[in-house]
Amino acid sequence: MSRPNDGTLDRREVVAALMRDPGDLLVVTGLGAATYDVGAAGDRPLNFYLWGAMGGTAMIGLGIALAQPTRHVLVITGDGEMLMGMGSLATVAAAGARNLSIAVLDNHRFGETGSQYSHTGYTTDLAAVAAACGWTNTAVARDMAEVEALRPRLREENMFAVLRISAEEKTRHLPPRDGALLTLRFRQAMGLTND
Amino acid sequence: MDQPTWQAGVYAALKAAGIRQIGYVPDAGHAHLINAAHADPDMRAxxxxxxxxxxxxxAGAWLGGQRAALLxxxxxxxxxxxxxSLSVNCRMPFLTLVTMRGEWGEFNPWQVPMGVATPTVLGAAGVHVRRADRPDEAVEMVAASAALAFDSHIPVAVLFSQRLLGAKVFVK
Incomplete structure (x- = not known):
């Protein structure tokens, strides 16, 4: 069931564009479809997929960004996950890390649980929330040209972007879900030992 | 402001353990640590x-190669x-220092239920719980708990008892 205000972007196409030639971009994904989308774009050790810890994706991104100030962190998550961690938009802005961006795949729905409408499908404008929390660079993308224009900005600026994807459900693509494995391979790819 | 020396010792123990990031929700009992963290150019508060x-x-700090603590x-x-579940599932170290309310001379009844439940709830979630009741044990408790967390990759909480901190005075 669609609504007149629904987004039209294809989520897999959007994420494939964001993840094209990722280099050493450090990527954290929110549980549910965002994790499947990033996995489908190509598994790599510097992707840290969440399969739980709902609401924590942006804060994990902040911890990495503070620890690695010369590298860039991209958080890719959904509207439901971002809503649960909405306070972290204030925390990340107040912390002042410039090497972190957030891309929210916003379909106005909790897709994983039966496509119930989320707050963005009713009244909440996440880009406006981010701006009110102190994010100076915010954007909303509604077509692929806008997504392409955002791609470099999400890797270079301290950017909060909402990507208005359609509510179409995709085939599940399941990347690794063992947290210890994901942690170890991420740290190894960063050149860290296990201490 | 006069600060109990054991709290300066706790901050030194966190530094000695290599902590570089401190996340906090303020509490009067953590005020010294919070101020010390903000004043320290080598610490992110x-x-x-x-x-x-x-x-x-x-969790993010660990992925990025730093150690963090939560106050x-x-x-x-x-x-x-x-x-x-992050720490348990990902076999990541996690260290938190918890100031206790709702136990020693508590004035505010709203603090009692969670104060009583704290060690049980942490234990049920897989966190190893330690408790400091006296100033002379607080510093070594933090040092040993940091070693446990970061050497064995497990979540550890140190509870600072309300008796140690002194009950909050509402009516003077």
């Missing part, structure tokens, strides 16, 4: 909107439960 953010922050009050422990 991150104010949180809710305690669970600090668990995710610590909170016992009332905040209840906000953290699901997020604690």
């Amino acid at each position: 991150v104010v949180l909107t809710t305690e669970e953010e600090g668990i995710a922050l610590a 909170m009050q016992s009332s905040g422990v209840g906000n953290c439960i699901n997020m604690l």
